[in-house]
Amino acid sequence: MLKAERQDAIISLCNEQRSLTVREAAKALGVSDMTARRDFDELAEQGRIARVYGGARSVFDSKAADPLEEATHHSRPGGRRSEKEHVARLAASLVKKGDAIYLGSGSTIETMVGLLPRTRLRITTASLSVFGLVVDSExxxxxxYELHLLGGKYDRTTMMFDSPETYAMIASYGFDRAFESAIGIMDGIAYGHSATAGFTVRLAFGASRESYLIADSSKIGKRDHNGYCSLREVDALVTDDGITTEQRAEVERYTKVIC
Incomplete structure (x- = not known):
């Protein structure tokens, strides 16, 4: 079966069943879980399915939801795929054998999961989406990989656990490296989707020997409602080579740039 035919079959199954897991697709199409997962990721990037933990939903089912409901993590539009993969690959290259790492949330962090070195790692996250991707990995x-999921109250908008219980759990951990993404970087501040989730990030950064903000260059010069940390709190911004000379000079007032 050709790739295009396989992906069309996945969409058909999603539409018929409203949802489909990676393993169900792999079994139905006679391919490996890894191949099915790649197809799911590509189709989600194209907006043809909606990626969820362990699988996907039909976009028709997603669009039938209350239009006033806040967009959930898995329904946010994707984009700049090659830049995100470049950033994720750079970030993953910073991880060393035996590291204990914290992974935040966002599509670039999720891309980073598949690029992590195949070596002994202890991975901790408060993101259910990231957790699912690690569980699905070979x-x-x-x-x-030794995997830890921080618990507490679940926020379905960000697909993260975020509550006092989450904060208490982080206090018992220590990390070699922590990674978090941003939807905006401006005037030395990183912006995210949730102000409360920012507290989890700052705790993780404080518990880590090294901390990294990862974001493609389109995020630089943008701000949002929720500023969650100063660039002075991170060891470096990992971005792509689309960053301009002026943008780099501005960021380097606060922290190192890796691109």
Whole structure:
């Protein structure tokens, strides 16, 4: 079966069943979980399915939802795929054998999961989406990754656990490296989707030997309602080579740039 035919079949199954897991698709199409997962990711980037933990939903089902309801994490539009992959690959290259790492949330962090080194790692996250991607990875299946999910109250908008229980759990951890994404970077401040989730990030950064903000260059010069940390709190911004000379000079007033 050609790739295009396989992906059309996935869309048809999603529309018929309203939702479909990676393993169900792999079994139905006679392919590996990894191949099905890649197809799911590509189709979600194209907006042809809506990616959810462990699988996907029909976009028709997604569009039938209350139009006034806030967009959830998995329904946010994707874009700048090559830039995000470049940033995610750079960030993943900073991870060393035996590291204990914290992974935040966002599409670039999710891309980073598949690019992590296949070596012994302890991975901690408060993101249910990131957790699911690690669970689905071959490195986790082979026992290379030790995985920890921070619990507490679940926020379905960000697909993260975020509450006093989450904060208490972070206090008991120590990390070699922590990674978080941003939807905007301006005047030395990183902006995210949720002000409360920013508290989780700052705690993770404080518990880590090294902390990194990862964002493609389109985020630089943009602000949002929720500023969650100063660039002075991170060791570096990991971005793509689309960053301009002026943008780089501005960011480097506060922290190092890796691109």
């Amino acid at each position: 490195a986790y299946d082979s026992g290379l």
